[in-house]
Amino acid sequence: xxxxxxxxxxxxxxxxxxxxxxxxxxxxxxxxxxxxxxxxxxxxxxxxxxxxxxxxxxxxxxxxxxxxxxxxxxxxxxxxxxxxxxxxxxxxxxxxxxxxxxxxxxxxxxxxxxxxxxxxxxxxxxxxxxxxxxxxxxxxxxxxxxxxxxxxxxxxxxxxxxxxxxxxxxxxxxxxxxxxxxxxxxxxxxxxxxxxxxxxxxxxxxxxxxxxxxxxxxxxxxxxxxxxxxxxxxxxxxxxxxxxxxxxxxxxxxxxxxxxxxxxxxxxxxxxxxxxxxxxxxxxxxxxxxxxxxxxxxxxxxxxxxxxxxxxxxxxxxxxxxxxxxxxxxxxx
Amino acid sequence: xxxxxxxxxxxxxxxxxxxxxxxxxxxxxxxxxxxxxxxxxxxxxxxxxxxxxxxxxxxxxxxxxxxxxxxxxxxxxxxxxxxxxxxxxxxxxxxxxxxxxxxxxxxxxxxxxxxxxxxxxxxxxxxxxxxxxxxxxxxxxxxxxxxxxxxxxxxxxxxxxxxxxxxxxxxxxxxxxxxxxxxxxxxxxxxxxxxxxxxxxxxxxxxxxxxxxxxxxxxxxxxxxxxxxxxxxxxxxxxxxxxxxxxxxxxxxxxxxxxxxxxxxxxxxxxxxxxxxxxxxxxxxxxxxxxxxxxxxxxxxxxxxxxxxxxxxxxxxxxxxxxxxxxxxxxxx
Numbered sequence: 001x002x003x004x005x006x007x008x009x010x011x012x013x014x015x016x017x018x019x020x021x022x023x024x025x026x027x028x029x030x031x032x033x034x035x036x037x038x039x040x041x042x043x044x045x046x047x048x049x050x051x052x053x054x055x056x057x058x059x060x061x062x063x064x065x066x067x068x069x070x071x072x073x074x075x076x077x078x079x080x081x082x083x084x085x086x087x088x089x090x091x092x093x094x095x096x097x098x099x100x101x102x103x104x105x106x107x108x109x110x111x112x113x114x115x116x117x118x119x120x121x122x123x124x125x126x127x128x129x130x131x132x133x134x135x136x137x138x139x140x141x142x143x144x145x146x147x148x149x150x151x152x153x154x155x156x157x158x159x160x161x162x163x164x165x166x167x168x169x170x171x172x173x174x175x176x177x178x179x180x181x182x183x184x185x186x187x188x189x190x191x192x193x194x195x196x197x198x199x200x201x202x203x204x205x206x207x208x209x210x211x212x213x214x215x216x217x218x219x220x221x222x223x224x225x226x227x228x229x230x231x232x233x234x235x236x237x238x239x240x241x242x243x244x245x246x247x248x249x250x251x252x253x254x255x256x257x258x259x260x261x262x263x264x265x266x267x268x269x270x271x272x273x274x275x276x277x278x279x280x281x282x283x284x285x286x287x288x289x290x291x292x293x294x295x296x297x298x299x300x301x302x303x304x305x306x307x308x309x310x311x312x313x314x315x316x317x318x319x320x321x322x323x324x325x326x327x328x329x330x331x332x333x
Numbered sequence: 334x335x336x337x338x339x340x341x342x343x344x345x346x347x348x349x350x351x352x353x354x355x356x357x358x359x360x361x362x363x364x365x366x367x368x369x370x371x372x373x374x375x376x377x378x379x380x381x382x383x384x385x386x387x388x389x390x391x392x393x394x395x396x397x398x399x400x401x402x403x404x405x406x407x408x409x410x411x412x413x414x415x416x417x418x419x420x421x422x423x424x425x426x427x428x429x430x431x432x433x434x435x436x437x438x439x440x441x442x443x444x445x446x447x448x449x450x451x452x453x454x455x456x457x458x459x460x461x462x463x464x465x466x467x468x469x470x471x472x473x474x475x476x477x478x479x480x481x482x483x484x485x486x487x488x489x490x491x492x493x494x495x496x497x498x499x500x501x502x503x504x505x506x507x508x509x510x511x512x513x514x515x516x517x518x519x520x521x522x523x524x525x526x527x528x529x530x531x532x533x534x535x536x537x538x539x540x541x542x543x544x545x546x547x548x549x550x551x552x553x554x555x556x557x558x559x560x561x562x563x564x565x566x567x568x569x570x571x572x573x574x575x576x577x578x579x580x581x582x583x584x585x586x587x588x589x590x591x592x593x594x595x596x597x598x599x600x601x602x603x604x605x606x607x608x609x610x611x612x613x614x615x616x617x618x619x620x621x622x623x624x625x626x627x628x629x630x631x632x633x634x635x636x637x638x639x640x641x642x643x644x645x646x647x648x649x650x651x652x653x654x655x656x657x658x659x660x661x662x663x664x665x666x
Contacts, residue, residue, distance in 0.1 A: 038648075042646050042648060042649040042652075045646040045648075045649075046645065046646055046649065049643055049644060049645070049646065050644075052643065053643060130648055130651070134647075134648055137647075138646070138648070190523055190526060192525075192557075193523060216552065216556060217556070219549065219552055219553065220552065220553040220556050223549060223550070223553050224525075270643070271641045271642065271643075272641075274640050274641050274642075274643060274647060275637065275640065275641045277647050278637065278640045278641075278647045278650055278651060279620075281647060281648065281651045282620070282623070282651050282654055282655065283616060283619075283620055285651060285655055285664075286619055286620065286623060286655065286658075286659075287612075287615070287616055287619065289655070289659060289663060289664070290615070290619060304608065304611065307607050307608065307611045308604045308605075308607050308608045308611075309604065309607075310382055310385065310386060310603070310604075310607060311382060311383075312379065312382070313375050313378040313379055313382065313471070314467075314470075314607060314610050314611045314614060315371075315375060315378075315463055315467055315471070315614065316375040316378075316379065317611055318463070318611060318614045318615050318618060319375075321615055322615065322618055322619065322622070325619075326619075326622060330622060331618075331622070
């Protein structure tokens, strides 16, 4: 039996009342590839926006094997136990159309999934209008409107996804494995600069190795100029499985919120994130429209390889691509 | 008396013959803001492209005060003394229309400026069609066609310029100051990941501090995954003023060239740089055309602040901006 699609009013009221089914329906709208659903989703968001922004937005990244699921399950339980309502979203730009089973799968976080004060949502599938990050960002807003006061955004850590997640949260936590010497090699480009905190996980397996790793990360972070004069990213150790260190870790997240709120940087960061996000989306959609354009496709086929081989000046090829898309007059303007 | 503008044939032949005046004239074309000059410059480049690519392309970055000018003067002299022809270009996106006196000023490198085997060119002024980086990239090609077998591209190290320079060279060298403890804090975002080598300069002032700094940078680099399995960025100490360490430093640059050429990575990096460059230029010009558009400007004024304040969904604002630029039909396509 097909269920009638709820109206905008139903969704609005349902989400504000914390109705999980309505929240899920709204997220499905946000993730839809259909233009009509896009319109509805935007109308809903516009109504809900005044009641968003209330959550501590926490991004979590780390390589496969670092224990993200267990860590989030443990941290989530710790937080619901303290009265928080916790939403967990996943961002995996590589997830297929079938529904992103890789991340956010409820079977990964069996206990948290049955917690009435937790809401787990797997990654939107690739192919969403405006990209996976757009859907996640809007889902985060929906969760806030539904009363979740902690939203955890997990990234699988591939390609652009870490920057995108860092640009939608207040606090970006990087999980690392303990290890020494060559094993430490493995920090990806740019990740140190995104981190508001590094947590060496699985410290229960070898406490000394974890401490050694923490020391090394501390000295690496030490030579970087911190993003804010008010926050030097700390390095802590913890164990997702036993829960050791999670309370202290969350205290740091809270301390960050207090410091950044007091200094005004939290609001500034959010405003800047929204602006960056708008223009990144404009750029992405604009480039996608260009690449879809028939005349452009022909031109690109004709010039791209010659530019790569160093046989055609890039600026000349650029002119030809732009002229094919906008017309020569617009390029010369 | 106005000098007649040389013909394309004159420029082509003059540059190939190593005529410095002709090279300078061609660079002026490349840096011009006039569309007709752009056409000429592209035609010239297309003719010269088959004879470019012969130089070791070396990017040099470092904060003000690190001693870049003295270092380059010294390294340049060392290289011309060994039979190289050395071109020094500067990239300073902030340089004014009056001609970029901040960087590349010949008075900064008085000895090298009078060396017949060296060619020094200050940064193109901001406002060049396609940006300062486009002009620098094309100037680099002109210098190669003129027979310079080492091209040093110096960046003032602000904003985007380091990435842009790293994306036009074979080897990116980061100069650092000796110092200990808190003084070490000062590595800018992403710079560690760009470095093919770090050189602690001014080691003659305090050799022990320089060694200590080198050790710290080594351990920081150690935890990053290197770009290539064949190259772990070394950290050396040197002194631009006395010339100490420059021969050893250049040996490392040469070794990098041999290793990367043998593995095929040098050619691959250059091909990838050209492709990235093409698309970055397409994006930049496309966004500039959008922002120039009258209807877009109105729409942006109406929506941007509301997005930043969290009162309007970014995706909705994005739709409106794109519709103003491309028409609604193109956006829906």
